[in-house]
Amino acid sequence: MTSPTAAPKVSIRDVCRTFSVNRQVFHALADINLEIRAGEFLCLVGPSGCGKSTLLRMLGGLDQPSSGTVSVRVEDSRRPTSAIVFQQESVFPWLTVERNATYAVRMLGLWNGAESQRRVDYFLERCGLSKFRDFYPHQLSGGMKQRLSIVRAFSAHPELLLMDEPFAALDEQNKLLLQQEVERLWEDNKISVLFITHSLDEAILLGDRVAVMSAAPGRIKETIDIPFERPRNLLTLKSTPEFGQLYGRLWDLLGEEVMAARKDR
Numbered sequence: 411m412t413s414p415t416a417a418p419k420v421s422i423r424d425v426c427r428t429f430s431v432n433r434q435v436f437h438a439l440a441d442i443n444l445e446i447r448a449g450e451f452l453c454l455v456g457p458s459g460c461g462k463s464t465l466l467r468m469l470g471g472l473d474q475p476s477s478g479t480v481s482v483r484v485e486d487s488r489r490p491t492s493a494i495v496f497q498q499e500s501v502f503p504w505l506t507v508e509r510n511a512t513y514a515v516r517m518l519g520l521w522n523g524a525e526s527q528r529r530v531d532y533f534l535e536r537c538g539l540s541k542f543r544d545f546y547p548h549q550l551s552g553g554m555k556q557r558l559s560i561v562r563a564f565s566a567h568p569e570l571l572l573m574d575e576p577f578a579a580l581d582e583q584n585k586l587l588l589q590q591e592v593e594r595l596w597e598d599n600k601i602s603v604l605f606i607t608h609s610l611d612e613a614i615l616l617g618d619r620v621a622v623m624s625a626a627p628g629r630i631k632e633t634i635d636i637p638f639e640r641p642r643n644l645l646t647l648k649s650t651p652e653f654g655q656l657y658g659r660l661w662d663l664l665g666e667e668v669m670a671a672r673k674d675r
């Protein structure tokens with residue numbers, strides 16, 4: 411458990427993002443204020459097009475705010491500031507499983523011999539890919555490729571892990587298994603996580619807090635603490651009245667925004 415009073419890992423202050431589309435200004439994000447605590451698992455939900463991925467891309471250094479500031483508190487300069495797991499498979503087809511897993515660390519010049527290899531071996535083992543280290547992505551299933559993306563991200567040992575709907579394209583069984591695995595990996599590695607999802611089940615299962623965004627221009631409408639003990643089991647959780655109440659509260663917050671987003675189209 412992280413202390414709410416400790417210095418935040420991520421500070422997002424008064425962030426706005428506009429895009430110029432056909433010579434018109436489109437306001438994607440407006441006045442975003444949000445913190446992620448060190449070691450916290452923060453889930454972000456919101457209607458389609460409200461700017462979740464734009465915000466995540468800013469934290470990953472792939473985009474810049476039009477105004478306001480985004481900062482990540484770096485504690486160890488030998489670690490990459492962030493790593494991203496996307497929804498779509500983002501592994502390199504011309505590299506083996508092992509080379510994919512080590513690519514980011516090598517590219518960043520952070521490869522540290524035996525120590526780095528030990529991390530890669532550990533995460534390959536944890537994600538059930540040890541036996542496939544010499545396989546190429548076309549020889550893997552979709553779920554295995556997504557596990558490889560997770561291995562690559564955790565192996566890089568980032569200060570901040572950014573996950574953009576990482577399980578959205580997976581079948582239900584693989585999704586449940588990977589949700590559990592990510593929760594365990596996160597608990598064992600004490601990493602700070604921003605996790606985007608459209609699934610309220612997933613947000614409640616994984617999050618320490620869930621931030622709900624408004625329809626575009628995206629704002630943080632409310633953040634809600636998830637009080638359940640870990641490790642969590644979705645099937646057990648779902649049978650409790652507390653889960654139903656939390657789900658209902660989140661759905662009420664989100665439902666209004668989904669309707670607003672539809673009207674704006």
Ligand SMILES: Nc1ncnc2c1ncn2[C@@H]1O[C@H](COP(=O)(O)OP(=O)(O)OP(=O)(O)O)[C@@H](O)[C@H]1O
Nearest residue numbers: 429430431438456457458459460461462463464465
């Ligand atoms: N490079 C860009 N140029 C113009 N508009 C953009 C650009 N990138 C994003 N947008 C717009 O910004 C808005 C937010 O996009 P973003 O992908 O962040 O939404 P999202 O909440 O992640 O959506 P979804 O849940 O559907 O993935 C969208 O209306 C999108 O069209």
